[in-house]
Amino acid sequence: MSLAVYYEFSEPRYGFPLWSLTAQLGNWYETCWQLLQSSWGWDDSSSPLPRYNPALWTIPVEFAQSMLLFIVILGLSHVRINMRLLILTCIMSFCFWSAQLHAVEFLGGMFIAEVTLLQSYNATPSNSPESSPILPTTEFGDKKSELPITTTLDISNPGMTSSKSTCMKVFWILNLICGLYISSWTNEHVNEIPFLSTLDAHTPEPYSGQRVWFCLAAFQIVLACTQLTTLQALFNLPLPQYLGNISYALYLTHNLCLTILEPRFGPLFDDKIGKDSFMGRHGFWAAGLLIYGPIILWTADVFWRGVDVPSTKFARWLESKCLMDRDSESEIPRRRNLYF
Numbered sequence: 001m002s003l004a005v006y007y008e009f010s011e012p013r014y015g016f017p018l019w020s021l022t023a024q025l026g027n028w029y030e031t032c033w034q035l036l037q038s039s040w041g042w043d044d045s046s047s048p049l050p051r052y053n054p055a056l057w058t059i060p061v062e063f064a065q066s067m068l069l070f071i072v073i074l075g076l077s078h079v080r081i082n083m084r085l086l087i088l089t090c091i092m093s094f095c096f097w098s099a100q101l102h103a104v105e106f107l108g109g110m111f112i113a114e115v116t117l118l119q120s121y122n123a124t125p126s127n128s129p130e131s132s133p134i135l136p137t138t139e140f141g142d143k144k145s146e147l148p149i150t151t152t153l154d155i156s157n158p159g160m161t162s163s164k165s166t167c168m169k170v171f172w173i174l175n176l177i178c179g180l181y182i183s184s185w186t187n188e189h190v191n192e193i194p195f196l197s198t199l200d201a202h203t204p205e206p207y208s209g210q211r212v213w214f215c216l217a218a219f220q221i222v223l224a225c226t227q228l229t230t231l232q233a234l235f236n237l238p239l240p241q242y243l244g245n246i247s248y249a250l251y252l253t254h255n256l257c258l259t260i261l262e263p264r265f266g267p268l269f270d271d272k273i274g275k276d277s278f279m280g281r282h283g284f285w286a287a288g289l290l291i292y293g294p295i296i297l298w299t300a301d302v303f304w305r306g307v308d309v310p311s312t313k314f315a316r317w318l319e320s321k322c323l324m325d326r327d328s329e330s331e332i333p334r335r336r337n338l339y340f
Contacts, residue, residue, distance in 0.1 A: 001014075001015065001052040001053050001255070001256050001259070002015065002024055002025065002027065002028035002031075002052055003024070004256060004259070004260065005017050005024070005052065006018065006021060006024040009260055010256065010259040010260050011259050011260075011262070011263045013259050014049075014051060014052050014053065014054055014255070014259070015027075015031075015051045015052040027051070028052070031050055031051045031052060034048075034050070035050050035056060035059060035060065036060075038057075038060035039060040039063045039064050040064075042060040042061045042063075042064045042102075043100070043102075053252070053255045053256070054255075055251065055254075055255055056252075061102050064102075065102050065103055065105075065106040066106070068103055068106065068107075069106045069107065069109075069110060072088070072091065072107060072110065073110065076088065081118070084114070085111065085114065085115075088107060088110065088111055088114075089111070091107060092104055092107045092108060092111065095107065097206075099206045099207065101207075101211060101212060101215050104215060105215055105218065108219055109222070112219070112222055112223060112226060115226075116226045119226075168227070169227075169228065172223070172224045172227045172228050173224070173228065175220045175221075175223065175224045176220065176221060176224035176225075176228070176231075178217070178220055179217040179218070179219075179220030179221040179224065180217075180221065181195070181196075182196070182199070182213050182214070182216070182217035182220075183214065183217050183218075183221070185210045185213060185214065190210070199213055200213075245304060246297070246300045246301055246303075246304045246308075248304075248308060249300040249301070249303040249304040249307070249308050250296065250297070250300040252300075252303065253296070253299045253300050253303050254296050254300070256299070257292065257295055257296045257299050258292065258296075261291070261292050261295065262292075265287075265288070265291055265292075269284050269287050269288065270284075273287060
């Protein structure tokens with residue numbers, strides 16, 4: 001985006017062209033460095049949004065919370081399953097009442113993944129190593145680890161009555177609808193919207209506004225997706241899988257495309273369609289989707305194939321060079337014995 005701004009392909013919406021290419025690249029480097037440093041102060045509201053692409057404000061948050069998640073997983077990896085879920089719930093509660101919603105979201109994802117793994121573990125005919133949860137369910141050497149695990153959210157028991165199964169399915173569908181409705185929370189005039197106005201009036205301390213409700217709605221949606229096989233089948237189709245592959249590239253490149261396309265097509269849409277009427281606003285939106293959508297998807301696809309995939313392959317190659325293989329690991333005790 002820095003080059004697009006300098007060569008005036010993109011409008012100076014988030015960054016401005018400088019007097020030379022060297023100065024522009026230096027400004028870009030400074031922006032990247034500030035973005036990396038923001039990982040230490042990701043919750044500092046006074047930190048400015050990244051130049052050129054403000055959407056990248058989530059990267060420091062994701063990095064910081066990923067480190068927290070890694071530490072929690074490492075610390076709870078040898079804890080019994082019931083205690084692990086209990087301790088994780090306590091940590092999430094502490095983060096929630098400390099107004100650390102990002103931590104709640106990441107740790108909540110761990111909780112949902114854990115419960116989903118346990119459900120799939122119970123659904124398998126045998127507790128083979130291939131079907132076992134990633135994290136151990138008991139302490140090492142405990143013979144009780146061979147027993148099946150029960151979870152309160154397990155609805156895959158073949159002995160469950162059809163009526164109970166139907167009620168559970170209706171329950172998760174209602175959760176999905178409720179979560180999607182809350183996710184449509186408007187930036188303005190929320191006091192005029194049924195149900196959302198009630199939620200807004202009862203926002204728990206120390207929160208205000210929509211953020212806490214977005215967090216809880218996200219949990220409703222993700223939990224519903226883990227329990228409804230129809231939704232799982234939908235997301236496993238080729239198109240959703242492809243969109244999932246290019247989602248990160250789409251996140252990185254969509255602002256670049258919009259700052260290039262909108263100054264060129266926006267006046268045309270305003271002249272031919274307008275936004276003064278209800279139909280005009282929807283027509284304006286549809287025209288933008290029709291023109292901008294394919295270009296943005298194509299750009300994301302090119303970025304995914306040319307940058308994202310090679311970067312992932314390089315990271316995996318580097319990981320393979322850094323990690324010790326099992327043969328080398330088994331040799332270490334033998335070498336130690338030679339010294340003593």
